[in-house]
Amino acid sequence: MNNKRSQIVSFSIIIILYAVLEILLKTGNLSSLFSSLLIPVCCYMAAAIGLNLNVGISGELNLGQAGFMSIGAFTGICVSGMLSGVISNGVIRLVTAMIVGMILAGVFGILIGIPTLKLSGDYLAIVTLAFGEIIKSLVTNLYLGMDSRGLHFSFVQNKVSLEPGGKMLLNGAMGATGTERIASFTAGVILVLICLAFVYNLMDSGSGRAIMAARDNRIAASSIGIDVTRTKMLAFVVSAGMAGAAGALYGLSFSTLEPRKFDFNLSIMILVYVVLGGLGNMTGTLIATMLLVTLPQMLRGLSDFRMLIYAIVLIAMMLITNNEKVKIFIEKMRLRRKEKGAGNGEN
Amino acid sequence: MKKKIMTKVIAAAMTGAMALSLAACGGASSGSSASQGGAAGSASGAAIKIGGSGPLTGAAAIYGTAVKNAAEMAVEEINAKGGTQYELNFQDDAHDAEQATNAYGVLKDWGMQVSLATVTSAPMAAVAPMYKDDHIFGLTPSASSLAAIYEDPDNETNPYGDLFQVCFTDPNQGKASADYFKSHPDLGTKIFVIYNNEDNYSTGVYKKFIDQAKANGLDVVGEATFMNSTVDFSVQVGAAKDSGADLVFLPIYYTPASQIFIAADSMGYKPSWFGIDGMDGILTVEGFDTKLAEGVYLLTPFSADATDDLTKKFVENYKAKYGEIPNQFAADSYDAVYAIAKAVDAAGVTADMSASDICDKMVSQFTSMSFDGLTGKSVTWSASGEVSKTPAAVVIENGTYVGVEN
Numbered sequence: 001m002n003n004k005r006s007q008i009v010s011f012s013i014i015i016i017l018y019a020v021l022e023i024l025l026k027t028g029n030l031s032s033l034f035s036s037l038l039i040p041v042c043c044y045m046a047a048a049i050g051l052n053l054n055v056g057i058s059g060e061l062n063l064g065q066a067g068f069m070s071i072g073a074f075t076g077i078c079v080s081g082m083l084s085g086v087i088s089n090g091v092i093r094l095v096t097a098m099i100v101g102m103i104l105a106g107v108f109g110i111l112i113g114i115p116t117l118k119l120s121g122d123y124l125a126i127v128t129l130a131f132g133e134i135i136k137s138l139v140t141n142l143y144l145g146m147d148s149r150g151l152h153f154s155f156v157q158n159k160v161s162l163e164p165g166g167k168m169l170l171n172g173a174m175g176a177t178g179t180e181r182i183a184s185f186t187a188g189v190i191l192v193l194i195c196l197a198f199v200y201n202l203m204d205s206g207s208g209r210a211i212m213a214a215r216d217n218r219i220a221a222s223s224i225g226i227d228v229t230r231t232k233m234l235a236f237v238v239s240a241g242m243a244g245a246a247g248a249l250y251g252l253s254f255s256t257l258e259p260r261k262f263d264f265n266l267s268i269m270i271l272v273y274v275v276l277g278g279l280g281n282m283t284g285t286l287i288a289t290m291l292l293v294t295l296p297q298m299l300r301g302l303s304d305f306r307m308l309i310y311a312i313v314l315i316a317m318m319l320i321t322n323n324e325k326v327k328i329f330i331e332k333m334r335l336r337r338k339e340k341g342a343g344n345g346e347n
Numbered sequence: 348m349k350k351k352i353m354t355k356v357i358a359a360a361m362t363g364a365m366a367l368s369l370a371a372c373g374g375a376s377s378g379s380s381a382s383q384g385g386a387a388g389s390a391s392g393a394a395i396k397i398g399g400s401g402p403l404t405g406a407a408a409i410y411g412t413a414v415k416n417a418a419e420m421a422v423e424e425i426n427a428k429g430g431t432q433y434e435l436n437f438q439d440d441a442h443d444a445e446q447a448t449n450a451y452g453v454l455k456d457w458g459m460q461v462s463l464a465t466v467t468s469a470p471m472a473a474v475a476p477m478y479k480d481d482h483i484f485g486l487t488p489s490a491s492s493l494a495a496i497y498e499d500p501d502n503e504t505n506p507y508g509d510l511f512q513v514c515f516t517d518p519n520q521g522k523a524s525a526d527y528f529k530s531h532p533d534l535g536t537k538i539f540v541i542y543n544n545e546d547n548y549s550t551g552v553y554k555k556f557i558d559q560a561k562a563n564g565l566d567v568v569g570e571a572t573f574m575n576s577t578v579d580f581s582v583q584v585g586a587a588k589d590s591g592a593d594l595v596f597l598p599i600y601y602t603p604a605s606q607i608f609i610a611a612d613s614m615g616y617k618p619s620w621f622g623i624d625g626m627d628g629i630l631t632v633e634g635f636d637t638k639l640a641e642g643v644y645l646l647t648p649f650s651a652d653a654t655d656d657l658t659k660k661f662v663e664n665y666k667a668k669y670g671e672i673p674n675q676f677a678a679d680s681y682d683a684v685y686a687i688a689k690a691v692d693a694a695g696v697t698a699d700m701s702a703s704d705i706c707d708k709m710v711s712q713f714t715s716m717s718f719d720g721l722t723g724k725s726v727t728w729s730a731s732g733e734v735s736k737t738p739a740a741v742v743i744e745n746g747t748y749v750g751v752e753n
Contacts (some may be wrong), residue, residue: 033452040445079642137574141544145501158554168501174547177472177494178501254444256472256494260545260575261444300438307404 006202010283011193022270025185036131037294042188043069043250045289048273049195049282050242055271056280057203058235060117064128065270067135067242070262071108072101076248077176077257081169082146087196088288090182098191098248105244108135109237117232120218124236132267139259144170175258176251183253189247195242196282202238211235276317288317351681360425393698394432395691395705397422398459399686400450400474403439403465406602408498409628410676411439414466414488415667417672417677421684424664431691432698433684440465444473451477460482460702461691461709464510466676468492468517469547472500475507484706486713488679491517491624492551495734506731509706511713513679514684515648515721516733517548520623523738524596524646527621529563534619534644535594537568539587541580541607543599544572552598552623568592578612588616596621601628608639620644627675630746643743648722649678650741650748658721665744672747675722682720689718 021038026029047065052061076097083093092283108131116127120299143159146153154160158172168177202208213221214228222228251257269292277288295313322325399418401411415437422435436457438450447470454462464478464485465471471490476498478485491514493500496507506575515523528534538560543549558568569590571583584607587595595618597604604626611617620643622629627647629640634707651662651672665673673681690696690712696705718726723736741748 004569031452032455033449036448036452103745137545140574155660166501167499172542173550174469174492174494178499181476197731254448254468254473255476256444258444258547259468297453302452304403308704 003200003204003332006283007196008280010093010196012194013283013286014189014196022185033297035293035337037297038185039183040250041290041293042185043246043253044273044293045192045286046188046195046246047243047283048270048289049192049199050239050246051270052274052277052280052282053199053202053242054219054235054239055274056107056278057199057215058211058232058239059206060232061122061125061235061265062128062236062239062266063125063271064130065133065239065243066262066264066266067132068105068108068243069250069266070132070135070139070191070259071105072098072247073137073251073262074170074176074247074259075104075141075244076101077179077251078144078169078258079248080180080182081167082151083178086182089265090180091187094182094184094187094249094252096281097252098187098245101248101251102235102241102245105247106237106241109139109240110233112231113236117236118229121225129264129267132262132264136263138185139170139175140173143168143172175256175261177256179252179255179257181253181255183249188249190262191245192286195245196286198238198242199282202235207231207234220309273316276314276321278321299313364502364619370559376485389448394434395696395698396458396460397433397463397571397687398436398454398457398461399435399437399463399465400447400454400470401438402442402669405441405443407442407467407600409601409674410489411442411466413677414463414680415673417673417680418488418667419683420665420668421681421688422689425688431688431696433688440467440470442467443471444469446470446475447474455481455483460689460698460705461702462486463488464495465490468495471495471510475510478510479507482509482703482706484702486683487512487514488683489514489624491515491520492547493518503731506730508730510732511709512730513683514624514726514734515736515738517551518555519599519630520646520738521552521557521735523611524552524598524621524623525556525565525593526559527560527646527738527740528560528565528594528596534621535592537566538594538596539586539590539592539618539685540567540570540596541569541583541599542570542572542597543574543603545574548625549599554596556596563579577603578606580607581614583607584610584614584616587618588614590619594619594621597626600625601632605632605635605640608643609635609711612639621646623647624675630743631671631674636696637640637743637746640743641745644741644751645741645748646738647675647748648736648738649675650739650750651748657719664716666687676719682718682722685720686713686718686726688717731736 047069051062051065054060079097079100080093089091099138111129112127116123141156143154143158144167145162145168147163151161210226210231214226214231218228273289273292274285277284296310299309387426402408423434436454438453440447440450447465447700451474462483463475464487465571466489468490471487472494487495493503493516496512498507498508511609540555571586573583606623622645624647626645630637662673664693667678686721690709694708694712696708713728713729716718726734726736728734739749
């Protein structure tokens with residue numbers, strides 16, 4: 001019951017915010033700063049929801065979410081670039097790019113999951129940490145160009161020579177430049193809604209309960225016939241896929257994207273959104289992501305002090321959300337409301 | 348009890364932070380002319396609003412700070428002369444494409460009319476299409492990649508048209524270096540290149556350098572790469588030493604360069620070192636023994652020890668104001684503001700014009716005028732936004748840059 005209510009809350013937050021922002025945007029009342037934040041916030045939300053499924057629901061620490069975003073982003077950019085001559089409709093290209101990005105990130109998730117999820121302990125954290133760095137190095141050394149003769153690929157040394165009029169889709173350390181910006185805020189909101197709906201439905205399903213059972217007690221779960229590796233794999237791959245789709249949307253919202261953007265720091269930032277929002281708490285993740293992405297921009301007025309204040313806010317949020325008294329207070333409020341509700345029901 | 352007090356303190360800190368953020372929020376949305384990143388000069392009444400962004404925090408902060416300082420100084424000087432007044436708003440983008448678009452949003456909300464665009468290349472490539480969409484004139488002091496001014500950097504076609512550069516493009520630096528090596532065989536003939544293959548700027552220069560080196564018949568005996576996270580350079584320096592190179596080309600930023608010099612010193616390896624504008628700043632690395640950088644060559648259009656009046660005055664004022672010797676980025680930025688001022692005066696731009704009208708006038712001025720500044724005399728711009736000026740080399744002697752006769 002409680003779960004249903006939190007679902008309604010998180011969906012309504014997103015939909016109401018979208019309606020308000022979209023009206024402001026269409027009437028030209030939204031500041032340029034806010035309009036520049038819309039798509040990135042949606043991307044981080046989708047990636048954070050995915051990560052929360054993996055960290056909060058499945059209980060496996062993942063330190064490479066940015067790596068999956070990177071795969072999605074650069075795949076998405078390449079797909080969109082390759083299709084630009086074939087499909088002129090930006091929406092179809094965007095959706096195709098996001099789906100391909102999601103699938104490829106998911107495939108990498110499976111590859112990583114096969115050896116690591118069979119083990120108990122923090123091995124996934126170690127492997128995903130390395131994975132994020134490996135992906136960054138790989139993309140940094142990838143060269144992919146396209147001209148009238150087709151695709152040209154080289155690795156480490158750039159040996160791609162294009163005919164005049166050709167285009168480098170991936171250019172090593174420079175990443176992708178001159179990307180057509182086809183991402184939209186609406187697409188971002190739809191992505192977040194799909195991710196939310198998927199995670200909530202998964203949590204309510206038999207597989208979701210199996211995931212949580214495997215998190216709470218691996219031995220007990222396997223003793224009642226749950227395939228622990230399989231359930232953890234499900235959560236991990238879905239999480240990676242969401243990051244991939246989010247990455248594709250992110251990549252297609254900027255005209256340039258460097259591989260170094262998706263570094264360890266970004267993985268940690270997304271993890272911070274999840275942890276401060278509350279493990280397993282999707283509404284909290286959404287709010288924390290919104291706040292923590294926009295806050296540094298809102299603090300620009302403080303110039304030199306803004307990163308300092310941002311750090312203080314982070315610490316304060318961490319202490320307050322973990323404070324026993326605050327927790328007891330919230331619990332009391334909840335109980336009181338329940339009692340009232342029960343009382344009303346009797347009358 | 349103690350915990351209770353802690354909670355109160357935290358609550359107070361939170362409230363304070365929130366109040367501050369709200370205040371900042373209100374300030375930005377009302378479009379007040381409050382100096383957010385630091386406005387300079389006492390712009391009275393109608394002033395032309397110059398925007399700009401660069402890394403004021405993070406690994407590349409030295410560049411952003413230099414550009415911001417010099418631009419502030421130039422604006423103050425121009426305002427003090429009377430005539431057209433200017434107001435500067437310089438935002439932090441932390442050398443990140445996403446934050447640069449945020450900074451652009453802040454500047455647009457503020458009402459920017461002309462811009463110094465961004466300091467570094469990747470952020471510039473991210474905001475360039477936005478400048479084009481909104482038709483705002485941008486003159487970047489130091490964003491040197493081709494993607495900064497070309498929509499299609501692979502073919503060097505489709506320039507944005509309203510974006511111009513004060514610095515050379517990356518490829519031109521690589522090309523100029525290779526040409527310099529050909530005309531100065533005394534530096535060394537066996538060339539080794541160490542570059543950062545994770546960095547846009549470094550690989551950009553490297554590629555053009557190799558092409559031009561082949562064309563010039565130079566003997567490149569080897570190359571080594573490193574990454575952003577590399578801290579120990581003994582492998583790369585060792586490879587250079589083993590290859591018998593007597594000239595090492597470093598198309599990299601100054602922070603890894605300082606580590607390379609330390610590694611070379613511990614191996615007793617003493618080739619000629621040659622860097623480009625990213626090496627500028629090597630003398631300001633904290634905790635780095637600048638003696639190790641003695642004799643390093645840099646290809647830079649600005650040297651602080653030049654004896655012409657303009658440079659002398661600039662260096663003196665900059666030192667008095669900020670307590671350090673200005674680097675090339677500061678000079679580029681100073682020139683950018685003066686070039687904008689020159690074009691504004693020549694085109695008769697006033698503060699009440701829209702950014703779009705100003706842009707048209709500025710573009711026609713920049714493609715036709717010739718500008719004398721710190722970084723070059725008779726500097727001209729092509730219609731695509733590329734600058735044309737003579738490159739010069741400097742060498743570090745006794746902890747300062749000394750010009751090398753060409």
